[in-house]
Amino acid sequence: MVAALCAVVGCTAPRVADPMRPAEEQEQDPWQGFNRKIFWFNDKVDVYVLEPVATGWDKVLPDPVQHSISHFFENLRFPVILINDLLQLKPGASGIDVVRFGVNTSIGVLGFMDPATSFGLEKHDEDFGQTLGKWGVPPGPYLVLPIFGPSNVRDTVGRGADYALAVTPWFVDQIYLIPAQVIDTVNTRSLFLDEMRNARESSLDFYVFVRNAYAQRRVALIADQKPEEAAPNQEELYYPRGLEPVP
């Protein structure tokens, strides 16, 4: 599958160092016309449907309940995170995630609470797009997916793989899965009401804002950037070519 993906995104030689390149270079957007249309559509769905519903949700539910629901769905991502830990050859993280799942499902009452984090078992955010990135698959062109939002060719493939890897659809009935998905989406959105409003208002071009933030974030996630480490290759960002520092 990686080979097929390479045919699409055009990787030539193994390019393990690629995810380490600055986010700026990871932002190619040859399909901007199409992407902007989908982005516009998603934005309308958000403004007219998701945001109002999430605002209501936020008013009705106390913060701890919203956080519990978010923990519950996060806990269910365990199989996907574990498989991707393993595919990225991270035995340490895999072990922690197994213990996390055990602790949060039992002591944490089916995952509604997250005692594992307070025990010092930090959570990991992994998905198949990151796994591909880790193994040198470049992101390929930026791609805005209807409803799902910002992505790129690599991460779209990753999203499909993660869906297949998620164990839940195998034994949970579709009748429950769809409402669960809706609740997860609305609840997650309700935790970012201020942030989204800020981002919309502070950006000069919200489309480019999202595209760049997505690229920067994916680079950091793939590199598993520790807080104490600098983002890689930032020379050009802080010392632009042909510009002397302010005298």
Added chain:
Amino acid sequence: MTRGLISLAFALSLGLVATARADSTPRAVVESVTGQALEVLGNKTLSADDKRSRIEQIVYSNVDFETLSRLVLGPNWARLSDGQKTEFVAQFKRHLSMTYGRNVETYGDEKVIITGEREEPRGDRTVRTKILHQGDDILVDYRLREKDGRWQIIDFVIEHVSLVANYRSQFQDMLSHGTADELLKSLHEKNERGEPLKAPKA
């Protein structure tokens, strides 16, 4: 007992001296910026406008807008005339202070802890902080550069997303479709309206 108290007092006063002397370090700058900002935000006797102008003052005196403007334009900076450069710095400064002043009423009960510091390859320093916000911590890194013996902020990196890199991308996109004058005009209009610009037609 007495002896214990004396050494405690001694330790405390040493601590005070150390803080006073440390005023010029990157860490002290960030400590003072976040401390002052939280104080303003949490002050219930101030009106929203008062809060806004005080936050603006704090930001203005600790951020190096000249350098920040150069960095967000990157190589495009050289394409601007001197007049355009001055105009850009002024408008971008206003834009950022509006952005940061906009939410003065939604915040207030946060705490900020400094989690570490690192020296960047060419002498900049990054001070890492964490905002403790209703169970969801937010990582904010401040990058500082020394100019005229003073450390000033040149970038904010929020959850691994650098403000400089993000604006550079937006300005780059605008400049690849239009001129510097058009960019300045849109920035100015946005500042007047206080709302996002329309995306160029696809």
